[in-house]
Amino acid sequence: METLISKERLKKKVKELALQISGDYKQKNPILVGILKGSFVFLADLVREMRIPHQIDFISVASYGSRKKASGVVRLLKDLSTNIEGKDVIIVEDIIDSGLTLNYIRNNLLTRNPKSLEVVTLLDKKKRRKVKIPLKYVGFSIPNNFVVGYGLDFDEQYRNLPYIAKLEE
Numbered sequence: 104m105e106t107l108i109s110k111e112r113l114k115k116k117v118k119e120l121a122l123q124i125s126g127d128y129k130q131k132n133p134i135l136v137g138i139l140k141g142s143f144v145f146l147a148d149l150v151r152e153m154r155i156p157h158q159i160d161f162i163s164v165a166s167y168g169s170r171k172k173a174s175g176v177v178r179l180l181k182d183l184s185t186n187i188e189g190k191d192v193i194i195v196e197d198i199i200d201s202g203l204t205l206n207y208i209r210n211n212l213l214t215r216n217p218k219s220l221e222v223v224t225l226l227d228k229k230k231r232r233k234v235k236i237p238l239k240y241v242g243f244s245i246p247n248n249f250v251v252g253y254g255l256d257f258d259e260q261y262r263n264l265p266y267i268a269k270l271e272e
């Protein structure tokens with residue numbers, strides 16, 4: 104498999120994002136909400152570079168439709184265990200493709216009246232976007248290839264790769 108983003112580049116970028124977030128959220132004790140399962144590796148590395156107090160939580164959703172053609176119809180599999188009302192919330196996503204999944208989660212979380220709601224995504228496939236979503240922090244913009252590793256899977260495999268690779272088709 105061809106490497107798209109090496110372990111070293113990931114490490115450097117994740118640290119940059121964590122320091123940026125740490126600067127922006129001083130005294131705010133933000134809640135970082137990881138979207139399962141893909142974001143678990145990114146979230147784990149991100150929080151270890153954070154320099155401010157914060158909390159973490161997880162949410163899990165399943166999208167109907169095939170992997171390569173998201174339908175935008177999303178089912179909540181696991182909800183947050185924290186009440187986010189009045190809190191500064193940062194959604195942590197592995198990759199944004201059509202944006203339909205994140206759009207659903209964002210709207211769902213907004214109904215709970217957080218004080219603020221922003222998004223950090225490691226990867227962004229901008230060209231594929233179907234709905235506009237404000238992204239405060241983006242790691243890498245990538246071309247329209249299917250990628251795996253660093254939490255991202257194909258058929259539940261390859262999540263453990265320490266780098267991002269293009270899946271050969």
Ligand code: IMP
Nearest residue numbers: 141173199200201202203204249250255
């Ligand atoms: P969206 O709703 O189309 O933005 O899809 C987002 C979700 O699809 C992501 O959270 C990933 O779980 C998955 N996904 C999209 N593109 C890829 C990819 O290239 N590799 C692995 N998973 C992907």
Ligand code: MG
Nearest residue numbers: 138139141197
């Ligand atoms: Mg995901």
